[in-house]
Amino acid sequence: MDVSKRAFNFCAGPAALPEAVLQRAQAELLDWQGKGLSVMEMSHRSDEYTAIAEKAEQDLRDLMEIPSDYKVLFLQGGAIAENAIVPMNLLRGRTVADYVNTGEWSKKSIKEAKKYCAVNVAASGEDRGFTYIPARETWKLSKDAGYVHICSNETIGGIEYHWTPDTGDVPLVADMSSHILSRAVDVARYGLIYAGAQKNIGPAGLTIVIVRDDLIGQALPITPSAFDYKQQADSDSMLNTPPTYAVYIAGLVFKWLKEQGGLAQIEKHNIGKAKLLYDYLDQSRFFVSPVDRQDRSRMNVPFKLTNEALDEEFLKGAKQRAMVQLKGHRSVGGMRASIYNAMPIEGVKALVEYMREFEAKHG
Numbered sequence: 001m002d003v004s005k006r007a008f009n010f011c012a013g014p015a016a017l018p019e020a021v022l023q024r025a026q027a028e029l030l031d032w033q034g035k036g037l038s039v040m041e042m043s044h045r046s047d048e049y050t051a052i053a054e055k056a057e058q059d060l061r062d063l064m065e066i067p068s069d070y071k072v073l074f075l076q077g078g079a080i081a082e083n084a085i086v087p088m089n090l091l092r093g094r095t096v097a098d099y100v101n102t103g104e105w106s107k108k109s110i111k112e113a114k115k116y117c118a119v120n121v122a123a124s125g126e127d128r129g130f131t132y133i134p135a136r137e138t139w140k141l142s143k144d145a146g147y148v149h150i151c152s153n154e155t156i157g158g159i160e161y162h163w164t165p166d167t168g169d170v171p172l173v174a175d176m177s178s179h180i181l182s183r184a185v186d187v188a189r190y191g192l193i194y195a196g197a198q199k200n201i202g203p204a205g206l207t208i209v210i211v212r213d214d215l216i217g218q219a220l221p222i223t224p225s226a227f228d229y230k231q232q233a234d235s236d237s238m239l240n241t242p243p244t245y246a247v248y249i250a251g252l253v254f255k256w257l258k259e260q261g262g263l264a265q266i267e268k269h270n271i272g273k274a275k276l277l278y279d280y281l282d283q284s285r286f287f288v289s290p291v292d293r294q295d296r297s298r299m300n301v302p303f304k305l306t307n308e309a310l311d312e313e314f315l316k317g318a319k320q321r322a323m324v325q326l327k328g329h330r331s332v333g334g335m336r337a338s339i340y341n342a343m344p345i346e347g348v349k350a351l352v353e354y355m356r357e358f359e360a361k362h363g
Ligand SMILES: *Cc1c(COP(=O)(O)O)cnc(C)c1O
Pocket: 013, 077, 078, 079, 080, 081, 105, 151, 153, 154, 155, 175, 176, 177, 178, 196, 197, 199
């Protein structure tokens, strides 16, 4: 295929993958490293697949500098399944969990957790339409919570924690689905981090869980074995057949990230991309960003046209310029540009250029 025909894909997820990764996967599709078979066709217990999975885990550990007392699990079910799996595993005899409500994904987490425990909503940004992250001083944490849950990047609202909440001895749990690997993170500040792969890691079907050793092994008796962190940790995430091909692609993405210089380098790159777009939005009188400046996501940038009647024309013109998936989430409307790791700066430049032209014509 002619690579120059590939669109700039601003989809929130499943999202763009690095071209180099797709090309490598294509080259190895029929015959992985001279073994005469595709990764898709390998036993998950084979030496070949074991090497792929071990390398993927090691590269992720290197990239995020994951301490040795944390397990890395390759699971299935996505972040939405984790909304149930987390309380099943982490309550550890406690009956309440604290949740911070910052938007659509937090709300889903809260709703699901209520099936397993009492939920204390410690803070909420609902009063201002989820356009900001409530300051830590305003959180009302419970005395004996099993954990404190946050969504560290709200994919739909486009808000992101640019700080790590201090929750004392109570484990901090974060849904990092839409910004994991976009920036350096101090893993030791968290009890558990989870992420669906399809935003910034690889294909849908893989869920990554990073959990501190001392928090596992006390799952509720009703917990399905495949969702019991301890059982999965003890069997190297192979209690059931793992999503082998998704793990392989994730491994190629980790390798690509290392080649880019690791997370510090990628973070710089992401700051540059986000700045380009937000700077344009802030000086424009035609496009607006609804989010408080200090809480704006570097990964998901929602914006609105002041004249909503032009939404369709804007999207049509973007598509003609091979910029796709800019339509905002149905719950908020407007536009959203997701600019994950795999989006090159050229894509953001092309978008801003198009917005400038569109504004000049209609503004
Ligand atoms: C996409 C997303 C989810 C949902 O992930 P699934 O893989 O569909 O379960 C949950 N949380 C966040 C923050 C997301 O971006």
